[in-house]
Amino acid sequence: MSDRPIVSPDVTIRDVAEAAGVSISLVSFVLNARRGPSGEYLCSASQKTAERIVETAERLGYHRNKAATSLRTGRSDTIGVIVSDISNTCFGQICRKIEKLATDAGYLTIFASTDDRKENFRQLVDKFLYSGVDGFIVAPCNGVEDSIAKILNRRLPVVIFDRDLPGVEGIGRVLLDNEKAGRSAVRILRGQGRRHIGLVRYETDIPTIIAREKGCRDEAAKCGIPFTSAILARETMRRDMVSVLHNAREEGVDAMIFPSNAITVDGLSAINELGFAIPEDLAVVGFDQEDRSEMFNPWFSFVNQPTKLVAEYSFRMLLGAIKGDGQLETKIINPLYTLGSRIKQ
């Protein structure tokens, strides 16, 4: 198949230097040299020796020892990515895309999941810091401002996405326009002829969810239709959901908005359990859900983060900050809509 040379485990820069008959330093210079417009090596070696060195390195199967480089330079060419749960499809997609971008830029990516618990977040930040990442892309938990500060103290760049940390300065942000997402949810339901809109959420101070609710409320007010929201205790949400939905329908609510992933799952389960038909009994807009419409043929709509965009903006911004060009800013992106549809049967 491929006639590549067998990579022997320990070819060092010294071996290359000896084989090429030059000093270690020169090998290092050449191997780290930037290339000129016509491919020439921009370093203090003559083109002839430079080429000989590169060729020798290749022939011997030399690969830079990352630990040594990292020790010497303080760089690791690694970025750390922290999310609440990488097995959540939305985060999985974002991580996947970041990984690809990072790879193409010569970076290694390490991922970790927090379960949305700040103690875990803190621990992971420490772990990543001590393993020497060059920068962070994180979906923060609430109350992790101190961890972010710790990163910034080390002069490492941070980009956050998915959820804001209001008041924190010196970081990059890639965030959904959540109020807009809320307004859109209401408009979608209005477009389906709905006249009384409900929203269920758990008790929280997560800005994302609060903003979505605000957007919904504002838009409903603007349209002059009734808007009812219910707030459940986080622990008992699953249980309480059934009675809340039951009552809402009794009160004439004909459309529900579930403003986060977890709420959407519980909400749809409850609707299933109640035997409500979607959308005949209740129209639905869910958030942060994977699009499975083609398989499951649902009649409800989703509002999502455009995962590809989030990944691209986040990584670009971080890379800029690491390299020194480019700066950390706040990027507000538009939500992605998947409108419910049912294929005629």
Add this chain to the structure above:
Amino acid sequence: MSDRPIVSPDVTIRDVAEAAGVSISLVSFVLNARRGPSGEYLCSASQKTAERIVETAERLGYHRNKAATSLRTGRSDTIGVIVSDISNTCFGQICRKIEKLATDAGYLTIFASTDDRKENFRQLVDKFLYSGVDGFIVAPCNGVEDSIAKILNRRLPVVIFDRDLPGVEGIGRVLLDNEKAGRSAVRILRGQGRRHIGLVRYETDIPTIIAREKGCRDEAAKCGIPFTSAILARETMRRDMVSVLHNAREEGVDAMIFPSNAITVDGLSAINELGFAIPEDLAVVGFDQEDRSEMFNPWFSFVNQPTKLVAEYSFRMLLGAIKGDGQLETKIINPLYTLGSRIKQ
């Protein structure tokens, strides 16, 4: 503005040594010492100095520099995990669990996705090798035996899961009993009163899929019911699926098995498009699908990898191999069934 951030200079082992009034070596010995039954430090330092050193290290906020340790010892306390797509829920869950186990064991995990393309797989193995991982857990693509050999050449342990690489020796395996999974799929459908079972797959030599089909065929033969299988070209599967399912039904097929994730997605889409009712027109068993039954209330069944078990066996086996105790073996696990159910409406 005028407040310059306090960059805490990294505190090294030397700082600890000075602060504690001992030599660098002693600090290293103490900090790497194993603990005796009553918590004493098993090294050539007296308990008193050992405690003083540990306390000093903590007070100064010392953290081992990983690059230096890695350079010196050749260990990195990092494992590499390669899957085809981390945004696939099944793989996401496995990765998540591996990450947790690895963290608890003091290891860092780096993940990467191949898109099931062997060139990518090779590249990632190289990348992980050169960044010095201590071991691999991978869901291999077909035809990557050479990459595995490369790892083994470096004396690093490998555990594969999800898909077998027949004939490769010296590696650990955590695999589903795919024939059994196939047999179970048929039995599930039999239990629902089905009398003519069909299966669609794309053209492939992936052992996983072949084994599942064999299991189905065997069980159907054993039960004495007709079994029809269709093999589509990979590229046009999505398109062809509709006509295949249409014809199958004409021929009296009353139950379909889709023996992999991608096939299941395309199959269900086609069924949606055809407007077939599940299970009235066609009963279905899908493979490798996320369980969304509570939300979507489907009337079909899944056969899945038990993600938690796969992760646990894989990591345990790898850790054993890294540490030197424990050995690489082949572990065959039972598939996980999610039986279709519809809540009365």
Add this chain to the structure above:
DNA sequence: AAAATTTTGTAAAACGTTTTAGAAACAAAA
């Protein structure tokens, strides 16, 4: 009290790289 042994500690050499400061070698200018 001397010798032997054990306990407690240290100096110094790696590990493989980058990078500073400067040395040769060579060419151009005086």
Add this chain to the structure above:
DNA sequence: TTTTGTTTCTAAAACGTTTTACAAAATTTT
């Protein structure tokens, strides 16, 4: 020729650990 500049290359000092091979001190044995 000498001087001055380039171009091309090198020696050696880090980076922060671990670990080998001893040294010094304390303790026990003779």
